[in-house]
Amino acid sequence: MPRFYHRGQVSNRKGKFDPNDEERVKHTKISKVWELYEDYEVKKPRLSFFSFSPRQRLERYLGLYENLPFVWRMLKDIGRIRACWFYLGVYLIIQLALSLAPAIQLWYSGQLLKIVETAVEKRTVDKQLLFRIASGRIASSLAELVLNHVTTIVVRPLNSQIKQYYTVHMFGVLARMDVPTYDDPLIQRQLEQAFPSGSRNSIVWRTVATCIHVVTSAIRLLSQLSVLYSVLNKQKDGLLFAFLSFSQPLLAWGSGYNAGIFTRVWAATTRNVDYIELSGLRKSVGDSAHRKEIVAGNMWEYMQAEYKRCIDVLGEDAVEFWDAFRYLRFHRFPTFLTILRQSMKEMPQIAFTLRAVQYPASIPVSLTSLTLITTTVSSFSNTLFSFFNETGFITETFDAIRKMYEMIDLPNRIPDGIIPYPENQQALQMGISIEFRNVSFKYPESKSYALKSVSFKIVKGQLCVILGENGSGKSTILKLIGRLYDPEEGQIFVDDQDIKTLKLADLRRAMAILFQDYTHFPLSIKENIALGDPGHSGDMERVTQAATLGGASKFIERLDDGYDTYLDRPVRDYYSGLPEGTTNIFGRAVDFGRVRGAGGMKTNEATSLSGGQMQRIALSRTFMRSLMSESNVGLLLFDEPSASLDPTAEHDLFERLRLLRGQKTMIFSSHRFGNLTRNADMILYIHDSVIVEEGSHNQLIKAGGEYARIWNLQAQAFL
Numbered sequence: 001m002p003r004f005y006h007r008g009q010v011s012n013r014k015g016k017f018d019p020n021d022e023e024r025v026k027h028t029k030i031s032k033v034w035e036l037y038e039d040y041e042v043k044k045p046r047l048s049f050f051s052f053s054p055r056q057r058l059e060r061y062l063g064l065y066e067n068l069p070f071v072w073r074m075l076k077d078i079g080r081i082r083a084c085w086f087y088l089g090v091y092l093i094i095q096l097a098l099s100l101a102p103a104i105q106l107w108y109s110g111q112l113l114k115i116v117e118t119a120v121e122k123r124t125v126d127k128q129l130l131f132r133i134a135s136g137r138i139a140s141s142l143a144e145l146v147l148n149h150v151t152t153i154v155v156r157p158l159n160s161q162i163k164q165y166y167t168v169h170m171f172g173v174l175a176r177m178d179v180p181t182y183d184d185p186l187i188q189r190q191l192e193q194a195f196p197s198g199s200r201n202s203i204v205w206r207t208v209a210t211c212i213h214v215v216t217s218a219i220r221l222l223s224q225l226s227v228l229y230s231v232l233n234k235q236k237d238g239l240l241f242a243f244l245s246f247s248q249p250l251l252a253w254g255s256g257y258n259a260g261i262f263t264r265v266w267a268a269t270t271r272n273v274d275y276i277e278l279s280g281l282r283k284s285v286g287d288s289a290h291r292k293e294i295v296a297g298n299m300w301e302y303m304q305a306e307y308k309r310c311i312d313v314l315g316e317d318a319v320e321f322w323d324a325f326r327y328l329r330f331h332r333f334p335t336f337l338t339i340l341r342q343s344m345k346e347m348p349q350i351a352f353t354l355r356a357v358q359y360p361a362s363i364p365v366s367l368t369s370l371t372l373i374t375t376t377v378s379s380f381s382n383t384l385f386s387f388f389n390e391t392g393f394i395t396e397t398f399d400a401i402r403k404m405y406e407m408i409d410l411p412n413r414i415p416d417g418i419i420p421y422p423e424n425q426q427a428l429q430m431g432i433s434i435e436f437r438n439v440s441f442k443y444p445e446s447k448s449y450a451l452k453s454v455s456f457k458i459v460k461g462q463l464c465v466i467l468g469e470n471g472s473g474k475s476t477i478l479k480l481i482g483r484l485y486d487p488e489e490g491q492i493f494v495d496d497q498d499i500k501t502l503k504l505a506d507l508r509r510a511m512a513i514l515f516q517d518y519t520h521f522p523l524s525i526k527e528n529i530a531l532g533d534p535g536h537s538g539d540m541e542r543v544t545q546a547a548t549l550g551g552a553s554k555f556i557e558r559l560d561d562g563y564d565t566y567l568d569r570p571v572r573d574y575y576s577g578l579p580e581g582t583t584n585i586f587g588r589a590v591d592f593g594r595v596r597g598a599g600g601m602k603t604n605e606a607t608s609l610s611g612g613q614m615q616r617i618a619l620s621r622t623f624m625r626s627l628m629s630e631s632n633v634g635l636l637l638f639d640e641p642s643a644s645l646d647p648t649a650e651h652d653l654f655e656r657l658r659l660l661r662g663q664k665t666m667i668f669s670s671h672r673f674g675n676l677t678r679n680a681d682m683i684l685y686i687h688d689s690v691i692v693e694e695g696s697h698n699q700l701i702k703a704g705g706e707y708a709r710i711w712n713l714q715a716q717a718f719l
């Protein structure tokens with residue numbers, strides 16, 4: 001049984017929520033692992049009858065009001081999904097009808113009670129009336145059953161249509177996010193919350209359903225109330241029993257059961273080293289990226305022992321936050337209110353017994369009355385309870401809708417420019433000029449400069465090589481030219497125009513960049529190459545031409561599926577439970593060969609390529625857009641394009657690039673000295689974020705600086 005530690009320290013200091021601000025937040029240690037911090041705007045009363053102060057309650061409801069514009073926008077968006085209209089209409093009608101059902105049934109029950117009363121009094125029964133009322137009661141019950149069933153049929157397409165509509169939105173949000181925005185951990189967290197993966201019902205549908213429920217619950221309450229009043233009014237002690245029965249759900253609502261336990265601002269963290277290590281070990285074993293090292297380094301025994309040690313230390317606290325939290329929520333020791341609430345449930349029965357003792361003559365009638373009253377009151381209080389519950393839940397769903405739309409509207413950190421670029425497409429064939437003026441840059445969250453007061457100018461059509469040791473800032477220069485980030489100080493000019501003024505899409509269309517840490521998309525090789533120029537993605541001839549230029553065509557053609565090969569297939573095949581090679585109880589060996597053959601499935605879903613082959617595919621992607629004769633690219637940026645290539649491939653690549661680039665500007669980043677630097681029009685030698693030498697090979701050798709020193713050092717190796 002996990003222990004719960006409470007250390008409530010709350011103050012009313014205003015300002016931003018800071019989980020470490022001990023005076024203002026309530027800290028709850030949920031388990032050995034998880035710690036919860038809740039932000040309280042106002043001092044919480046020490047001994048509050050209700051667990052939420054009126055102000056907090058008000059804050060929640062005002063939060064609802066603030067979120068209304070987002071909900072309105074959601075409704076308008078749903079209105080645009082034509083396919084939804086029919087189902088939504090049916091759903092609404094059914095819900096309205098269902099909301100009247102309890103009142104109708106209540107009315108019938110009242111009528112039945114009347115018949116019983118008359119029968120007891122007059123010793124006769126109006127059979128026809130009894131038949132009519134009984135059939136009406138049965139019919140209304142059956143109608144409710146059918147309507148509930150139709151609801152489940154209608155909800156499925158409704159939910160999936162809404163979900164699909166928003167999935168497309170969500171994909172767009174993710175796809176167009178720029179690097180600084182995407183890399184921000186806060187945004188990552190918001191993304192996770194706004195678009196939780198794997199939830200079956202879309203949050204939008206849940207919100208719509210909750211709103212409809214609130215309205216129908218209100219109708220249900222009112223209709224029940226009117227029938228209930230007419231029933232109770234005529235019953236002896238009816239109002240007393242009603243009061244006793246109502247006090248329980250009202251108390252439940254008052255004690256904040258419905259409202260969730262959180263204030264609107266909270267955060268949870270763990271500092272438990274064993275839990276953190278446990279998670280790290282689980283990730284290491286689960287990610288194929290580490291498999292080679294785990295095997296070659298013989299790490300498994302150590303890892304397993306460590307994992308077991310962590311599990312032993314943590315015991316049942318080795319659970320994720322939500323599990324621990326759920327435990328806290330449901331397993332807190334019952335409070336005084338919970339005990340009181342539970343006792344209140346029994347009150348009507350006790351009151352009835354006391355009344356029966358007092359007036360024994362009226363027992364038969366009172367017995368029927370009591371049955372009716374308690375069932376009607378309990379049905380009414382259920383509705384009341386679910387109404388309060390829904391209104392409590394609605395703040396959470398409205399918050400979620402707001403979060404979702406805030407993510408949809410999230411502006412990128414790199415603002416778009418307004419000037420179209422270039423003025424003349426033909427001019428791009430002559431290259432693009434690049435100038436850095438006193439550019440300084442720090443990566444977000446980083447304290448040190450990646451570039452410091454960097455200034456240089458690359459003239460149109462030049463071949464430039466940026467040289468420098470690891471971490472000196474070479475890649476950063478290329479990233480700034482592509483406007484993946486904006487510099488903190490200084491300016492960058494592209495064809496003598498401030499880079500920030502140019503339309504981003506135009507700018508990026510005019511250049512091709514091959515990053516050092518290039519990636520392979522979990523798509524076919526064909527698409528991996530075609531993505532280099534999405535405008536021509538269907539042009540297979542262009543894809544094969546790009547693959548030839550990138551030196552990839554030969555090995556691609558040798559693959560079983562050629563250009564359709566998936567390096568890592570994103571969808572796995574599924575197989576029935578018994579593992580291949582085992583025998584079942586009747587001695588039959590389990591062999592998936594036949595089903596696999598019939599379905600055209602492969603034993604191995606991933607195709608492995610060498611590092612150099614991977615680089616050739618990435619190169620082909622760059623060629624796809626950059627070196628075609630009609631290409632609109634005027635600037636080629638290569639970050640270590642030959643790092644994984646063998647010497648012949650490297651030589652061939654540079655030859656091809658030299659021939660094909662025409663007069664376009666080309667910038668390489670490298671730490672190798674050789675043919676490339678010898679042929680460069682300009683070499684920028686960068687050291688510790690600062691450009692220390694600049695000029696052609698001959699100039700730099702003559703200058704006798706660091707470039708000359710390393711060049712001579714390398715040359716000696718070949719002597």
Ligand SMILES: Nc1ncnc2c1ncn2[C@@H]1O[C@H](COP(=O)(O)OP(=O)(O)OP(=O)(O)O)[C@@H](O)[C@H]1O
Nearest residue numbers: 443446450468469470471472473474475476477516
């Ligand atoms: N995304 C990032 N976030 C924070 N710091 C970064 C990031 N990328 C690079 N840096 C830091 O910025 C500095 C310059 O990095 P950069 O990648 O430009 O070096 P480089 O010269 O290209 O190195 P290499 O030759 O190893 O590729 C380094 O100190 C590096 O640690």
